[in-house]
Amino acid sequence: MKSILVTGGCGFIGTNFIRFLFDLPDKDFVVVNVDKLTYAANPENLEDIQNQFPNRYFFEKVDICDQIKILEIIEKYEVDTIVHFAAESHVDRSIVGPSDFIQTNVFGTFSLLEAIRKKFEAGIEIRFHHISTDEVYGSLGPIGYFTETTPYQPRSPYSASKAASDHLVRAYHNTYGLPVTISICSNNYGPYQFPEKLIPLMIINMLEGKPLPIYGDGKNVRDWLFVYDHCTAVWAILTKGKIGETYNIGGENEWENIRLIEYLCEVVASKTGENSSKYKKLINFVKDRPGHDRRYAINCDKIKNELGWSQSVDFETGLDLTVSWYLSHLEWLNKVRSGEYLRWIEINYGRRL
Numbered sequence: 001m002k003s004i005l006v007t008g009g010c011g012f013i014g015t016n017f018i019r020f021l022f023d024l025p026d027k028d029f030v031v032v033n034v035d036k037l038t039y040a041a042n043p044e045n046l047e048d049i050q051n052q053f054p055n056r057y058f059f060e061k062v063d064i065c066d067q068i069k070i071l072e073i074i075e076k077y078e079v080d081t082i083v084h085f086a087a088e089s090h091v092d093r094s095i096v097g098p099s100d101f102i103q104t105n106v107f108g109t110f111s112l113l114e115a116i117r118k119k120f121e122a123g124i125e126i127r128f129h130h131i132s133t134d135e136v137y138g139s140l141g142p143i144g145y146f147t148e149t150t151p152y153q154p155r156s157p158y159s160a161s162k163a164a165s166d167h168l169v170r171a172y173h174n175t176y177g178l179p180v181t182i183s184i185c186s187n188n189y190g191p192y193q194f195p196e197k198l199i200p201l202m203i204i205n206m207l208e209g210k211p212l213p214i215y216g217d218g219k220n221v222r223d224w225l226f227v228y229d230h231c232t233a234v235w236a237i238l239t240k241g242k243i244g245e246t247y248n249i250g251g252e253n254e255w256e257n258i259r260l261i262e263y264l265c266e267v268v269a270s271k272t273g274e275n276s277s278k279y280k281k282l283i284n285f286v287k288d289r290p291g292h293d294r295r296y297a298i299n300c301d302k303i304k305n306e307l308g309w310s311q312s313v314d315f316e317t318g319l320d321l322t323v324s325w326y327l328s329h330l331e332w333l334n335k336v337r338s339g340e341y342l343r344w345i346e347i348n349y350g351r352r353l
């Protein structure tokens with residue numbers, strides 16, 4: 001790898017991944033961050049990287065759907081590897097307005113694949129790693145785990161759009177021989193996550209004394225992975241993964257939403273000096289998310305056994321780090337919650353948040 005194009009690098013996981021890349025010792029590859037800068041992006045996340053590595057880090061404000069610009073960028077930076085994070089990523093927004101999800105997640109991925117196919121047919125091979133989600137597998141009951149051979153059964157516009165993009169990536173491998181890999185990951189948490197997602201939303205609402213909205217009976221289960229461990233898993237696939245393969249990534253760390261929020265109240269209280277009951281009193285059961293998947297649980301034996309990857313951060317430590325990060329980045333929180341995001345919330349939800 002000499003030149004890595006990361007899509008969606010100004011979002012949550014993309015930011016963490018680029019920071020991870022620049023922490024690796026003895027590397028001299030170039031990283032090109034292609035991001036359209038939607039409401040979920042914050043280019044300032046990588047300002048220090050930009051300053052520290054002006055000859056190795058480059059930002060291009062480009063929509064992945066713009067194939068001509070993507071081809072220009074591939075040529076300009078002699079890109080040999082693409083790691084594709086860019087997506088519309090929030091299930092609730094996909095329920096209110098699916099159109100952007102189809103455009104970016106399906107058409108955008110298709111457009112990137114077409115650009116790579118054109119280069120491939122001209123004799124230039126670009127490795128493509130596609131980031132997907134366990135939501136493509138659908139909803140589990142109380143037992144069982146998703147494996148890489150679990151049939152796809154997406155149930156929200158978001159997961160359907162991600163499933164469609166996964167199918168396209170596999171189709172381009174099988175039909176045209178493009179060198180692709182796919183990873184399918186469970187819920188991430190950690191620094192830089194946009195505060196519309198469960199954990200940062202609950203932290204900010206606790207700090208502001210607002211209700212903590214728990215959908216339905218609060219017994220939906222998610223498997224949580226610290227974002228750093230998602231980055232190490234993607235790196236393991238890039239460096240050791242087999243072309244054409246799909247790898248599940250998970251935390252092996254299942255929590256019912258209500259139990260998770262109660263625990264989060266305790267972690268936040270331990271840092272603010274408040275009594276956790278002050279936060280727990282804010283818990284408010286609200287109308288369920290339509291089509292709310294009951295349980296996600298990942299079997300990640302394949303990446304563990306074949307690539308030697310494993311989680312390095314336990315949940316207690318990861319959540320502690322995450323809460324500390326948000327408490328020391330209140331300005332960041334205020335910035336990302338302003339502008340376009342606020343306007344969207346007001347239009348769609350009134351002033352609920």
Ligand code: NAD
Pocket residue numbers: 007008009010011012013014034035036037038039040041042062063064065084085086087088089090104108131132133134162184185186187188189193194
């Ligand atoms: P995010 O919403 O925080 O960031 C997405 C980024 O993509 C933003 O910076 C946005 O500006 C950019 N983007 C959106 N549309 C674009 C377009 N058309 N062109 C260029 N850039 C565009 O998302 P995230 O949580 O960091 O998720 C990243 C990827 O990981 C997504 O593909 C998501 O499906 C997947 N994933 C996320 C999780 C999770 O828990 N967050 C879990 C599994 C998989």
Ligand code: TDX
Pocket residue numbers: 089090091092132133134135186187188196197198199201213214215220221222257289
């Ligand atoms: O206010 C809330 N109340 C609530 O009860 C929110 C925002 C969420 N929830 C519930 C819904 C889910 O069961 O918490 C759980 C987690 O919700 P989200 O943070 O919205 O994540 P989820 O829908 O599970 O999807 C996430 O993980 C998989 C990411 O947003 C996706 O991008 C990723 O693919």
